[in-house]
Amino acid sequence: MPVSTPRWILHADMDAFYASIEQRDRPELRGKPVIVGATAARGVVAAASYEARRYGVHSAMPGFRARELCPQGIFLSANMAHYAAVSAQIHDVFLRFTPEVEPLALDEAFLDISGSMRLFGRPIDVAQQLKQAVTEETGLTVSVGLGPCKLVAKIACTLGKPDGLRQVGPEQVPEFLDPLPIRRLWGVGPVLAQRLDSLGIKTLGDLVRFDEGRLERAIGRRAGELQTLARGIDPRPVEADRIPKSYGEENTFEQDVLARDLVSAALTAHAEAVARRLRRDGYRGRTVTLKMKLARARGTRVSRDPHAETEPQYPLLSRSRTLSTATDDGRLIRATLLELWDDAALKEPVRLLGASLSNLEARAEEQLELFGRPREDRLGPALDAIVERFGAGAITRAVDSPHKITPSGRRKRGDP
Numbered sequence: 001m002p003v004s005t006p007r008w009i010l011h012a013d014m015d016a017f018y019a020s021i022e023q024r025d026r027p028e029l030r031g032k033p034v035i036v037g038a039t040a041a042r043g044v045v046a047a048a049s050y051e052a053r054r055y056g057v058h059s060a061m062p063g064f065r066a067r068e069l070c071p072q073g074i075f076l077s078a079n080m081a082h083y084a085a086v087s088a089q090i091h092d093v094f095l096r097f098t099p100e101v102e103p104l105a106l107d108e109a110f111l112d113i114s115g116s117m118r119l120f121g122r123p124i125d126v127a128q129q130l131k132q133a134v135t136e137e138t139g140l141t142v143s144v145g146l147g148p149c150k151l152v153a154k155i156a157c158t159l160g161k162p163d164g165l166r167q168v169g170p171e172q173v174p175e176f177l178d179p180l181p182i183r184r185l186w187g188v189g190p191v192l193a194q195r196l197d198s199l200g201i202k203t204l205g206d207l208v209r210f211d212e213g214r215l216e217r218a219i220g221r222r223a224g225e226l227q228t229l230a231r232g233i234d235p236r237p238v239e240a241d242r243i244p245k246s247y248g249e250e251n252t253f254e255q256d257v258l259a260r261d262l263v264s265a266a267l268t269a270h271a272e273a274v275a276r277r278l279r280r281d282g283y284r285g286r287t288v289t290l291k292m293k294l295a296r297a298r299g300t301r302v303s304r305d306p307h308a309e310t311e312p313q314y315p316l317l318s319r320s321r322t323l324s325t326a327t328d329d330g331r332l333i334r335a336t337l338l339e340l341w342d343d344a345a346l347k348e349p350v351r352l353l354g355a356s357l358s359n360l361e362a363r364a365e366e367q368l369e370l371f372g373r374p375r376e377d378r379l380g381p382a383l384d385a386i387v388e389r390f391g392a393g394a395i396t397r398a399v400d401s402p403h404k405i406t407p408s409g410r411r412k413r414g415d416p
Helices: 017-025 063-069 080-097 123-138 150-160 170-177 190-198 204-209 212-219 222-230 260-281 330-344 375-390
Strands: 009-014 034-037 045-048 074-076 101-105 108-112 142-147 165-167 246-257 283-294 300-302 310-312 316-327 350-362
Touching (some): 009 150, 017 080, 045 063, 150 170, 212 222, 260 350, 283 330, 316 350
Parallel strands (some): 034 074
Antiparallel strands (some): 101 108, 283 316, 283 350
16 A cells, blocks of 8 residues: 655745845945835835844835834835846746745745655755755745644744744644634634634634634624634645636826826726737737725724734725626727716725736637738737836827826736
8 A cells, every 4th residue: 555745845035125125235234224115105015135124114004104213224126127137046046956946926835745755855944945046046034834734834923033944843733723812814814813702712712712603693604614724624735736816907006096097098908918928828808897995094903913013004996897707808898997987976085906818718710800900909919028028117098198107016927
């Protein structure tokens, strides 16, 4: 009877990735509080060096708050193309150890190393060699967590940062998870955490031991799933070739916007960016969604960082429409977005607009049609070729607006 190979998942997370690249490339920034992003009035922090984090600065924090906490911080514009190139180097390093790599973002990934031990030794040996290879290749540090499942590996990695390496074996999982605060569990946000706290559930161990029936009556059908995760049972595989669920773009305006010509310019930029990425990856989509964040705050909310202060709460609205056939045509996506905007008939300005396409399907083999393909279907690839050669902004589709708005600088799936 064959003996099954133990399952070992490795979570790798680069330390303060964007800020660390800037400090690596510019020695005069080393040891200083570097903050990437938040250079505009309404910008948010994309990354903060560990020197800046000592002042309470963290990613996704509004720029004004980061300046209040760290007035001596060095604020830099994000260079996403450069960060993406470094990320590709790191991904190539990961692939030396296993083909089972699931990227989560430019700076982190899950790796299934269950089949790697015969070549590289024990799980801890694999992790040590991987860390060394990343540093030798890029001059950057990566934190690593090892565990029998994704949940345990990710938490172990987080608790070991920066430049950490922590292994949690199957027999150690209960002891490792039980004392952790409830917010460490995937899917537990501020609101659910408060509800669980009202039940006396403050740690993962509290959650495991709580009566399942009572918990389900209090929070609904998710009760059993959360208790299972809290026990460290997470069977999700590492998915090396994940199929995307949607493609989207968004931007926050420097000044609140309601005028239709500005809205048209923003949605045109978003539609073209989404369509270009879809075509690059070989997908089309049927459901167009418009995201609108109102400019006037209504109260506050707890930050995603469990240790951070509350932040203004801006109402977020969305409108969607499903097309009869899937598309990767920027003009059609734009027209649909503008129809959704007109239907919403907002009376107050917005601070953010976003656009996305979901309900995706892979582009089928092209077939010759009696009268050829529609004109717009040919235009998109032609625009792509020009942008590919001359860079973003080299050409844009003419629209009924004198304004030019560019999407966010963050690199996303489908970008070159």
